[in-house]
Amino acid sequence: MWQSVSGLLTDPERLRVGLEELIAQEQSTLHGDPRKQTEALANMLENVVSKRRRYQDMAAEGLIGFDELRSRLAELDDVRRTTEQELESLRRRGDRIAELEHDGIIMEQYAGLVPTELKTLAPQERHRVYRLLRLQVIPGQDGNVEMSGVIGAADSICQSQTTSG
Numbered sequence: 262m263w264q265s266v267s268g269l270l271t272d273p274e275r276l277r278v279g280l281e282e283l284i285a286q287e288q289s290t291l292h293g294d295p296r297k298q299t300e301a302l303a304n305m306l307e308n309v310v311s312k313r314r315r316y317q318d319m320a321a322e323g324l325i326g327f328d329e330l331r332s333r334l335a336e337l338d339d340v341r342r343t344t345e346q347e348l349e350s351l352r353r354r355g356d357r358i359a360e361l362e363h364d365g366i367i368m369e370q371y372a373g374l375v376p377t378e379l380k381t382l383a384p385q386e387r388h389r390v391y392r393l394l395r396l397q398v399i400p401g402q403d404g405n406v407e408m409s410g411v412i413g414a415a416d417s418i419c420q421s422q423t424t425s426g
Contacts, residue, residue: 280365287358295355302348309341364393 292298313334320330368390382390395410 276368277365280361280368284358284361284365287354287361290354291351295351298351299348302344302351305344306341306348309337309344313337368393 316333319325399407
């Protein structure tokens, strides 16, 4: 398995293309400008807090009953939960893109090693490379191994390959 991975690392262009395509794929899940989306969602949360306070004031002044207050507060809680979930999702996607970009910088360092240096990497360093490549290995009953992850070629970011065990 390491032989296949080190072969990939000696082809930095293939590795770079795979990482770029993975980052582009992750960015495609974002719709519009993430900063503007975050700002809009934060404004929605502020509006929810403000409305909640106004409804409570209305109930305190006897302008609405407690049943209506409970109903309106429940609606606002639903909006708040949904908005917070969207904010968290947006944050996770942004974190994932930043992580991929950082991993790309590290992979370039490994890709800069000559083949003889790759052979001398300690097991924990090899494991780190596997994690950076998001390498998944599925052993087959026939003795072959299927590998997938950031091992892309120009036309595929998750190209699988089969090697004899």
